[in-house]
Amino acid sequence: MVELIPPRLDVEDDFENHADLPVVKVAAGRVKLDERAKIAARQHVCFRQRLSNPKYVEKSAVAGHAVRNQAKERNAHMTGNPIARWGFIFRSVRNYMSDWVDHWNSNDVLLWKNEPGHVSTEFTYASPHFDRARNQYELTDYAISLKAVLDGAMMLGVGPRVGGYDPFALGMIIDLQNQHRREGPNVGNVLVEAFDPSLSSFPAGTKIIKRDRYDPEDMILQARQDPVARGVLKHLGFNGPDYRTLYSLLDWMESEGWTEEQVAAVTEQDAALVNIFTGTANNVTILGPLGRHGATRSHSGKTPKSIMTLSDAQALILPAAKAFLRSRAETFDATGSWPVYIKPKKTKGSAKKPSAV
Known part of the structure; x- marks a missing residue:
């Protein structure tokens, strides 16, 4: 079995064709994959397909905690089946962060602790929506844009206690296939689309609110398709x-x-x-x-x-x-459709009270 060599992330080609990862470059210019890498690549593609599978969405609704724990377990072990290719390391000493990450449940934004035990100071922020990046600059753009949506959802989630939420800063880029870390630009373009269009369609019958509460995870799922929600969350998250x-x-x-x-x-x-x-x-x-x-x-x-x-x-x-x-x-x-507000035409003697359809 060929030992995997961490790929060089300082060249554009390392981000191309990454649906078939991990790719190992050798001195003679040949490309080799060992059996474990092939399995991981197939599992990675399968997860992207499951995101648009109605049965998988239904299973996630019924057993959300189980799905979350499986995701944490897969990503905590540095081999096997990471459900995203790229991530960012971030650090936080805020007391709520470890507990928040433990209870986080989203297929769009993945968060987990990097240190064992109840409390951690190092975490990973990742997403399957990053996988379309062709270079480290696009990767950072997508991460900044999606993080603005995440921060906006968290600020609405805590509401009047908004001062209690401290948005984290992006740290090093991490390749989740081999855990190789490197410095990134850290500054990106928030105007790019936060969600991968190929992962943003909703199967028929999808429900945004699956329980009595309306949590940040629900807002992020909604923002995939609702342009109003996406605009509100990104504007709030980026500007404060x-x-x-x-x-x-x-x-x-x-x-x-x-x-x-x-x-x-x-x-x-x-x-x-x-x-x-x-x-x-x-x-x-x-x-x-x-x-x-x-x-x-x-x-x-x-x-x-x-x-x-x-x-x-x-x-x-x-x-x-x-x-x-x-x-x-x-x-x-x-x-099954987003509400569309039609502003009433102003006519002489007509009421000014707006109506929605």
């Missing part, structure tokens, strides 16, 4: 929950037919608070460089009568954004 981002989330909700009353009703508050929020976010006198507009667009620098703190703004907008995305997921679960 500041005034300008929160106003952008409000724009998304209102553009899809949600009124100020609906936004405020999620947290059982008065719709007038939405106006206080927008007045604060628009005012450069209060927020300076953090304001949404410059001095010419903030009422000539006039200070509004009421000011909303950032924590109060987060407590108002983030739960509403989560409820907004959940309403879209519930509509999809009931109808």
Whole structure:
């Protein structure tokens, strides 16, 4: 049996044809694979096929914890059947990280601990959506883009306690076939598509919400196909929950037919608070460089009568954004299609109240 040699990841060719991995380069220019590598490559392709198999999706819904534990076990042993080719190492000393990773259950974003025991400080972030990368720069682009979706889902998941979630930074690139690590660009283009189109189709009957809760894993699954969810999560995750981002989330909700009353009703508050929020976010006198507009667009620098703190703004907008995305997921679960809001035409004497279809 030929001993595997870690491939050189500093050349473009190492990322090509990686569906048949692992490829071993030898001095004479020949390519060899041992039997174990062939088996791993076949299993890797089979997993990608299972993602679009209705029976596999149904099994995942019924036995989600079992599937998660199997994935952890496969990736923890550095040989056999890794369910993604590429990953990134990250470190965290936050107390919640190990427990969060232990309970994480997603086919799109894979997370696991790299150290034994209950608490770990080193983790791996991986995804089958990275497998289309042809070089380390595309790999980092896909990782940055998907991580923005992940961070946005986590921020909506914790809601008003958003300060408790600390987005991790990407570390070294890791080849999950042979555990070879190398430094990567660390800076990528968030504008690229986060999800591999070949893995993003939904089998008939797919349900986004499989239990009473609407968790970050559900939001990420939804973002595969729902462009509104994908935009909301990526925008929030990449920019963070500041005034300008929160106003952008409000724009998304209102553009899809949600009124100020609906936004405020999620947290059982008065719709007038939405106006206080927008007045604060628009005012450069209060927020300076953090304001949404410059001095010419903030009422000539006039200070509004009421000011909303950032924590109060987060407590108002983030739960509403989560409820907004959940309403879209519930509509999809009931109808098999995403809701489309049609803005009513303004006619003389017509009501201005929006309606959705």
